[in-house]
Amino acid sequence: MFKKQCIVALFVAITGVCSAQSIEKEARAKMEKLEKLIKKAEKKKIDVLKEKTTIRTAEVFLKYANWDEKNIEVNKKAFELVPIYKKKAAELAQDLPDFERADVVKMLDKAIEEITLVSQGKIKRIPSPKVNWEQVEVEGDQLTYENRPVFLADYTWKPKTKELTEYHGNQDGFFITPSYVVKEDGTINPKKLEELKSKPNGSLGFIFMNHKSVPKWAEEKFGPGLKMREDTYTAYDIDNPGARDVQEKLIGGMVPYMAGKKFSELGYMMCNEPHFFTQGDKTKNKKLWASGGVSEYTIEKFRVWLSKKHKTITELNKVWETDFKSFETVEIEIPIDISLKGTPKWYDWAYFNMERVTEWYTFIKNTTQKYDANAKVHLKIMPNLWTDNQRIHGIDLEALTDLSGIIGNDSGAAHSKLWGKDLEWEKDYKFEWRELCMGFDFMKSVSPNKVNFNSELHYLSTVRSRDLYLDPAYARASFWLAHTYGMTASQIWYWPREANGAISKKAQNDKGYAGSNNQQPRVTNEVAMTMIDLNSFSEEIMAMQRQRKSLRLFYSKTSAINKAKHMDDVFELYEDLEFNGTPIGFVTKDIINKQENTNWDVVLVANTQFVTQEELDAVQSYLNKGGTVFIDKVSFKKNEYGQPLKSTLKASKGTLILVNSLEEMEHQAMELLAQKNLLSPVKVKEQNAIGQKGCLWKAITNKDGKYILSIVNVGKSSANLEISLKGAKKGTVCKDLLKGINVTNTPTLKPNEVFFVEVVDASK
Structure with missing residues (x-):
């Protein structure tokens, strides 16, 4: 019996x-077949960047598959870290090498089919530049290469080998951290300083x-309290004098050797995912995620802030319903309990927390520019800190975007879930686009003339959203959508393999590895294909980014x-308007006061019950x-402390329209734009099985006066479209720009499908 089992096992293995x-x-x-087709196409002067990229992707992933075949147990442990893969970890690890190889075959089949059609003249291809990252310039709101805008993408942790940098991104940079300041006199770690000094322009x-x-000497000098919130990406107290002392020495010792270098031209990222949550839940006797306390330095700073805000202790006591004797005796328990949300005390702390964090990054910016006058700074801000409801995290997206020379972020989009309850977006959409679209529309409203750099792009995978069998069409849909909404460059999460295919040390115990893009040849290649297509039509995509946002939502x-779900209310109106093909923007008190008001035509105010007098004055x-x-009946009623406002909006020289519902507001606003001839002459009508529109579209006129239309179906169902051009005498014709052929003006788009015509x- 044993002998028979061995024979069976041997047979299975063989x-x-x-x-x-x-x-x-x-x-x-x-x-080999594709390489021959490439040579034939080159003789016909056909651009073959796509095919050469695909060959490289295939080479890389076949090598990875061979590594995976020799390391089944390692991959099994990786799959066991992921809830939905845990029970099948052994099977998935065993199947992974052939899954990757088969995926490579599918990828090559697609490439062979396309280059054959191009060579036969059945489809036409617009050339795309093979971008030399050493020659790209940052100019205003665009990256420029060979006198044209380009869009760039690379991956976090990707090895710097020619095999991987030739076609899949060649981003450079340098890493600095406070521990590099090894002595109190400002001495920088000699090895790191020499590494920096000898680093090429790159x-x-x-x-x-x-x-x-935190350097040991700093902790000894400024006390053990300098270290704080060590489970976050800022593991020290930003209000401790030692924080500024260390940063001044670090920046002063290293930035002079970075100034003017190509490897620093995409900016100084002042912090990775900054957040300073400060709330707790007494009912559960715990602090909440990423939340923590603050030091006495912060409390003292808060007391000073309160004295400037309220002027007298009597006024503070009246608002807070307290009986403090002086501002010096004011006490507040931090983390602040969530039961206080909506109270004056909660408001003051949340607002102050944002201001102190903005002040800290203003210091980092000013210190950096002291040693590099042309430095552009940015922050890897999670846009969901704005698009979601919480405001106790210290991040003022508007102020920090305005402060920065480059719009920094790590925008994400969920396409699946690894655990937990059903999410609201899953009912109507193929992927969650709220953070991506609404976040970018807000940031580009604040800073329309800046490059948008997503320095940790989470479209392919997040801790909670990942799928080993992800449709490559999703990669195209999310990347295409992001670039039409403002993204210029990205560093994708992530490339967790060494050059030989081994899982990198940083990712070996990472539950984010299994099922991610380094096991997905077609997904990884589709990102590269999408970037190539975007760069073929970079001027048209930039025109979409630069569209005038005539319709603005007021953000308070x-x-x-003060409100538990204010951003849900904001999104409700944004969502209603977003599928009309009209660019949506935002205004705030500061946008109204700082920017030319003729940049937009209509401001919509909905479900905005609380505003400061200054916000009301700005709209006035x-x-x-x-x-x-346009304003609804519930907005602009109370100040920040829930007290009745001293004044109300008046039409004055303008037009003030009171509406009864969001539907009425949307309808009347669109009617007004139509009357002003501000709507696109291109129209897109949609019908689908679920009744909720799913096609996000933009239309522009290019430099040749031609109408260019981009559509991405983010909906759960296929969409039947009717595309028409206003005033067309004999109907409307569409030309697929990526294929150079005429296509129907009544297409049916599958979920995740991109239509560019x-x-x-x-x-x-």
Whole structure:
């Protein structure tokens, strides 16, 4: 019996090896066929950047598959870390090598089919530049290469080998951290300083300013309290005098050697995912996620802030319903309990927390520019800190975006879930686009003329959203959408393999590895294909980013702090408007006061019960200049402390329209834009099975006067569309720009499908 089992086991093993060899042999044969087609196409002067990229992707992932075949147990442990893969970890690890090889075969089949059609003239291809990252310039709101805008993408942790940098991103940079200051006199770690001094000019990149470490000498000098919140990415007290002392020495000792270098041109990232949550839940006797206390330095700073805000202790006591004798005796328990949300005490602390954090990064910016006058700074801000409801985290997205020279973020989009209850977006959409679209629309409203750098892009995977069998079409949909909404460059999460295919040391115990893009050849390649297509039409994509946002939603930080779900209310109106093909923007008190008010035509105010007098005055000033405001019956009723406002909006020289519902507001606003001839002459009508529109679209006129339309179906169901051009005499014709062929103006788009066309009058 034992002998029989051994024979069976040996047969299975041999069969498996033969199967693996068979698939790899098939892949190698297809690579050889594609290489021959590339040579033939080059003789016809056809751009073959896509095919050469695909060959490289295939080479890399076949190597990875061979590593995975020799390391089944390592991959099994990786799959066991992921809840939905845990029970099948052994099977998944065993199947992974052939899954990757088979995926490579599918990828090559697609490439062979496309280059064959291009070579036969059945589809036409616009050339795309093979970007030399050493020659890219940051100019205003764009990256420029060979006198044209380009979009760039690379991966976090990707090895710097030519094999990986030639076609999949060549971003440069340098890492600095407080522990590099090894002595109190400001001496920098000699090895790190020499590494920096000897570093070549390099390619376009950014400086990663880390805050997870504290030098021993600093802790001894400024006390053990200097270390704080060590479970976050800023593991020290930003209000402790030692924090500034260390940063001044670190920045002063290293930034002079970075100034003017290509590897710092994409900016100084002042912090990785900054957040300063300070709330707790007494009912459960615990602090909440990423939350913590503050030092006496912070409390003292808060007392000073309160004295400036309230002027007298009598006024503070009246608002807070307390009986403090003086500002010096004011006490507040931090983490602040969530039961206080909506109270004056909660408001003051949340607002102050934002101001102290903004003040800290203003210091980092000013110190950096002291040693590099041309430095552009940014922050890797999680946009969900704005698009979601919480405001107790210290991050004022508007103020920090305005402060920065580059719009920094780590925008994400969920396409699946690894655990937990169903999420609201899953009912209607194929992926969660709220953070991506609404976040970018807000940041580009604050800073329309800056590059948008997503320095940790989480579209492919997050801790909670990942799928080993992810449809490559999703990669295209999310990346295409992000670039039409403002993204310029990205560092994708992530590349957790060494050059030989081994799981990198940093990722070996990482529950984010299994099922991610380094096990997905087609997904990884589709990102590269999408970037190539975007760069073929970079001027048209930039025109979409630069569209005038004539319709603006009013955002109040006051209501966001005071209300439990204010951003859900904001999104409800944003969502209603977003599928109309009209660019949506935002205004705030500061946007109205700082920017030219003729940049927009209509301001919509909805479900904004709480505003400061200054916010109301800003909207009133817009009306005084002749602006148009739609407002519902519940907005602009109370100040930040829940007290009745001293004044109400008046039409003045403008137009003030009171509406009864969001539906009425949307309808009337669109009617007004139509009357002002501000709507696109391109129209897209959608019908689908679920009744909720799913196609996000933008239309622009390019430099040749032609109408260009981009559509991404983020909906759960296929969408039946009717595309028409206003005034067309003989109907509307669409030309697929990525294929150079005419296509129907009544397409059916699958979920995750991208439709990029030129729209013309059939009579022309």
